[in-house]
Structure formats: C-alpha cells, structure tokens
Amino acid sequence: MRILLLCTGLKMGGAEQQSAALARQFLHDGHTVAVVSLTADQEVSLPEGATVLHLGMRKTVPSFAMALWQLNRFVRQWRPDIIHAHMVHANLAARTLAALTDAPPVLCSAHSAREGGQARMLTYRLTDRWAALTTHVSEAGRQAMIAAGAVAPERIRVMPNGIDTALFRPDPERRQATRAALGVDADTRVVINVGRLVPEKAQHVLIEAFARLVRKADSPVPSADLRLLVVGEGPVRSKLEATIDRLGLQGVVTLLGMRHDVPALLNSADVFALSSDIEGMPLVIGEALASGCAVVATDAAGVAELLGDAGEIVPRGNAEALADALDRAMTSGVGTSEEQTARRQRIVDKFSLEAVARQWVDCYAGLAGVAGNGIPEPAR
Structure with missing residues (x-):
C-alpha cells in the first residue's frame, strides 16, 4: 500500500515517535510511505526510504x-491509498482536505485523553x-472523546501504540556501559523519567516524591545510593x-535534557516512573x-491498559503515594530475570510494533477498499 502519515x-x-516507528515498520513490511509534517521542526529520526515533506x-x-494547498498538491502527485493523520491539527487538516477535494480515505488518530476544550471538541x-474513521490509543481516551461530544461511539475505535521490542530490550x-558513562556505580538505584518538560507531565511531583524518599530514614535503600534521571x-x-535547588537535590536529581539514546538510558535504570496528570x-x-x-x-489515561499488573499505579498528584x-x-x-522477562513478554504479546502495524494495514485496506462507509467495528 501507499501510506501517507500526516503529523502536526x-x-x-x-x-x-509512534509515527516514525510505524513508518519504519511499514517500509520493512514492503509498503511505500510518505511522512508529511504541517510544521517545520523535526527532532525524531525518520527512516531512509520514506518520502518526507515539511x-x-x-x-x-x-x-x-x-499548507493545505501544498498538501493537496502533494497528495495529487504522490497518490496515497490512505491518509493517516496524527494529532489534532493534522486531523483537522486532513478532514478539511477530504471535504474540499477527492482525497483518499482519511483516518484520524488522537493520542491524548484531553484533545482540547469545548471548541475543539465541537x-x-x-x-x-x-x-x-477516528481512533484513539486507549479505551480511556476513546471514552473521554465520546463524553466530550467529539465523536459518536460507533465512529471511534481503539488502536494501541506499538513498541519496537527489538530496539527496547x-x-x-x-x-x-551506560551506567559507567553516567557515573553511576553498580549499587546505585536509578529511577528514570522520560517525557517533555511540560505541566501535564508533572515532573515536579516526581521530584518532590524523590525528596521524600531521600529523607526517608527507614528505607532499605540508603539515600546515598539513589539517583533520579529526567530525560526531556x-x-x-x-x-x-528551582525545585531541585529548593529541595537540596543537586547531584541526586539530574535533568539530562533531550537525548537520542533512550533505549540505552532505560537499560541503565532500575525503575521507570511516570508522574503525568494527562496521557493517552x-x-x-x-x-x-x-x-x-x-x-x-x-x-x-491509558496507563492501566498498558501496564496491567506489571507495575504499580498511584493517584495523580500525590507525592507521598508516589514516594512509597x-x-x-x-x-x-x-x-529477578523472571520478573524482567514477564514485563517484557506482556509488551511482546500485546503491543509489539510488528503486530500493531499489521492491525493498521488491515484497517487501511478495509477503508481503502470501500466507498466511504466500511467502518470497522469499534473496540469495546
């Protein structure tokens, strides 16, 4: 298939990152791929072999x-079988294109449980x-969009993100090697957080929780053997x-900034911590x-579906519960190695990139092969 991935x-x-990963997998599986970005910035790495347009x-x-005129010209020249848009602005641009032209079927994916306010939902x-078709990456997000009046239940289904289990292992x-490069010895317990430094990721709560942990006298792990790495x-x-300085955590909490070696950094860690208020x-x-x-x-949103019983879930905004x-x-x-294997196997079995990419291609084929009303059954 000729697949156009349209991103904000x-x-x-x-x-x-999911769009880039899907592009790599689609190319690997023998499809032809174009990635079009509405904006000019690029931080993710796109695969060789994909046609790229900013x-x-x-x-x-x-x-x-x-941008809409340029997109229409590209679509007419490149002739995709499907346009798969990701994120709000790309979704609305793709729909506008479909309204004004004889574009191929448009599939819109939402990735956040909070896609916007009332005006955007309208x-x-x-x-x-x-x-x-509209899709969401989690059932919680799907229900949030239905409740907000953005889409009827029969017009939205769940399609999860796919994880590249060859890259992350x-x-x-x-x-x-990574711990040595970070100056972390074998006895140090490393907690890692990866995400944009924005209010909804609530890394300040994680830092406050870590301060509680460092000061906890009865913890089995000495405070000298604790490190928190925040990537993003x-x-x-x-x-x-300022929070790190106020809590006296210099040298214990490190903001690593933007990194392109996240697989290696996750390998170096003992615990991954998510402190977000909003996710998809x-x-x-x-x-x-x-x-x-x-x-x-x-x-x-989406955490319980992905994590299952492979980790611990705590209330949002509760630094004490997160510290405990x-x-x-x-x-x-x-x-143990058995526990690590069990965590990994959950992802391999349910969320591997290969399996999710196959689901997408099946969905694309169904939409491209009908005249406007062949919508797959929504996930329940």
Missing part, C-alpha cells in the same frame, strides 16, 4: 491555507463526516531546576517494560 509536527513526543505551517489562517464533531552490556526538554525546565497511552511505559524496568506510574511506591520498587531494583 515531528518533535520528540510520543505521537511523533509544510512549514505557522499558527495563522493564511499559513494554514497555504470542531471534531462537525468535521467527523469527512473522516473514514534488556541488554546487560549496554546497561553497564521543555518550558518548565527552569521551574524544575504513554508509549514510554511500554518501552520501559520491554527493557525489563520495574514501573511505577500515576493513574493517567518508588521505595517498594527500588527495594528489589529491576528484580
């Missing part, structure tokens, strides 16, 4: 109109007729730095499990 942007977010759109109506509902040699960049970095289906939890990490996470859960997790570290 290609920064280092979960939706963007439209350079800015947040103005004339710029949106120009826009979703009014443009729904021009999408062949336990690797003792890489673990040792974003607008709240200065606030997080947090891709990095699956990556951490596939790497063998123990996982502690807040009860944000981290203490329990770090007592055993990554655990």
Whole structure:
C-alpha cells in the first residue's frame, strides 16, 4: 500500500515517535510511505526510504491555507491509498482536505485523553463526516472523546501504540556501559523519567516524591545510593531546576535534557516512573517494560491498559503515594530475570510494533477498499 502519515509536527513526543516507528515498520513490511509534517521542526529520526515533506505551517489562517494547498498538491502527485493523520491539527487538516477535494480515505488518530476544550471538541464533531474513521490509543481516551461530544461511539475505535521490542530490550552490556558513562556505580538505584518538560507531565511531583524518599530514614535503600534521571526538554525546565535547588537535590536529581539514546538510558535504570496528570497511552511505559524496568506510574489515561499488573499505579498528584511506591520498587531494583522477562513478554504479546502495524494495514485496506462507509467495528 501507499501510506501517507500526516503529523502536526515531528518533535520528540510520543505521537511523533509512534509515527516514525510505524513508518519504519511499514517500509520493512514492503509498503511505500510518505511522512508529511504541517510544521517545520523535526527532532525524531525518520527512516531512509520514506518520502518526507515539511509544510512549514505557522499558527495563522493564511499559513494554514497555504499548507493545505501544498498538501493537496502533494497528495495529487504522490497518490496515497490512505491518509493517516496524527494529532489534532493534522486531523483537522486532513478532514478539511477530504471535504474540499477527492482525497483518499482519511483516518484520524488522537493520542491524548484531553484533545482540547469545548471548541475543539465541537470542531471534531462537525468535521467527523469527512473522516473514514477516528481512533484513539486507549479505551480511556476513546471514552473521554465520546463524553466530550467529539465523536459518536460507533465512529471511534481503539488502536494501541506499538513498541519496537527489538530496539527496547534488556541488554546487560549496554546497561553497564551506560551506567559507567553516567557515573553511576553498580549499587546505585536509578529511577528514570522520560517525557517533555511540560505541566501535564508533572515532573515536579516526581521530584518532590524523590525528596521524600531521600529523607526517608527507614528505607532499605540508603539515600546515598539513589539517583533520579529526567530525560526531556521543555518550558518548565527552569521551574524544575528551582525545585531541585529548593529541595537540596543537586547531584541526586539530574535533568539530562533531550537525548537520542533512550533505549540505552532505560537499560541503565532500575525503575521507570511516570508522574503525568494527562496521557493517552504513554508509549514510554511500554518501552520501559520491554527493557525489563520495574514501573511505577500515576493513574493517567491509558496507563492501566498498558501496564496491567506489571507495575504499580498511584493517584495523580500525590507525592507521598508516589514516594512509597518508588521505595517498594527500588527495594528489589529491576528484580529477578523472571520478573524482567514477564514485563517484557506482556509488551511482546500485546503491543509489539510488528503486530500493531499489521492491525493498521488491515484497517487501511478495509477503508481503502470501500466507498466511504466500511467502518470497522469499534473496540469495546
């Protein structure tokens, strides 16, 4: 098939990384792939063999109109069988294109449980007729969009993110080398968080929880043997730095910034911690499990579906509960080889990139092979 993946942007977010991973897998499986970004920025690595186009759109109506004209010209030249849009602005652009032209079937994927306010949800509902299908990465997100009036239940189904289990896997040699490069010895318990530094990821709660842990006198793990690594960049970095200084955690908590060696960093960690208030289906939890990490996470949307009983879930915004859960997790570290294997196997069995890519291609084929009304049954 000729598959066009349309993204709002290609920064280092979960939706963007999933689009890049799907492009790699589709190419591997013999399909032809184009990746089109509405905006100019690119932080994720795209595979060789994909046709890539950046439209350079800015947040103005004339710029949106120009991007839409460029997109239409590209679609007419490249002739995809399906347009698969990811994230709000790309979803609305693809629907507008379908409304104005004889574009191929448009499939729209939402990746967050909170896609926007009432105006955006109304826009979703009014443009729904021009999408062949809408999907969400989790059942919790699907229900949130239905409750917000963005889409009728029969018009949205769940399609999970896929995890590249060849890239994310336990690797003792890489673990040792990465820890050495980070200046972490074998006895140190390492907690890692990976995500954009934005308010909804709530890394400040994780830092406060870690401060409680460091000061906890009865913890089985000495405070000198604890490290927290936060991977990512974003607008709240200065606030997080101030929190680290205020709590006296210099040298214990490290903001690593943007990194392109996340598989190696996950290998170096004992526990992955998610502190988010808002998610859709947090891709990095699956990556951490596939790497063998123990996982502690807040009860944000999509977490329970992905994590199952392979980790511990705590309430959002509760630093004390998060600290207690981290203490329990770090007592055993990554655990036995059997425990690591069980975590990884959950992802291999249910969320591997190969399996999810096959589901997408089956979905694309069904939509492209009918005249506008062959919508697969929604997930329940």
